[in-house]
Amino acid sequence: VALHGHVHDFQAINFSSGHPATIVSGNGGDNLDVARLPGRTQQVAAQAAQVDAAQAAVAEAQWKLDQKRVAAPAAGRVYDTLYRVGEWVQAGNPVVQMLPPQNLKVRFFVPESDVASIATGRTVAIRCDGCPADVPARVTYVSREAEYTPPVIYSNESRTKLVFMVEARPAVADAPKLHPGQPVAVRMR
Secondary structure, three states, X not given: OXXXXXXXXXXXXXXXOOOOOXXXXXXXXXXXXXXXXXXXXXXXXXXXXXXXXXHHHHHHHHHHHHHHOOOOXXXXXXXXXXXXXOOOOOOXXXXXXXXXXXXXXXXXXXXXXXXXXXXOOOEEEEEEOOXXXXXXXXXXXXXXXXEEOOOOOOOOHHHHHEEEEEEEEEOOOOHHHOOOOOOEEEEEO
């Protein structure tokens, strides 16, 4: 670059406020000449190897950090914590137990007189305390075997106490409205 009749190999422009731009000349050309001397290629190769080693160390540190950060395989509700802060956990052991929304089911019992009207796929309405509206669910299982509501001794008089277990699953979007073990009332639709 030619400036005021002088040729500069290396330059830096300084744009200070209120001052005209000035060219600062350095000995960059001299350093470039030194870098090209015989024997310097080994230094360049050594520096490149150090850069590669540093990048590998960064990648390893990132991998170790990623291994310490564990994410659940699916969204769900944590319903049990197995370990507390400070407790030792053996590698591979779960720390919490989760219930994904698609695994939530409502189990209820219907009398023998109503079991014939219930089929897999039928929609039911689930009402719970604190639910602003009924939660729709689809029947996924109807037991083939009758049970007795305890305590009962089998007799013809206690036949009215025969019940069949039915399971229904709410939609994934509605599942968070219900809690495991929560008492519910089920109405056929």
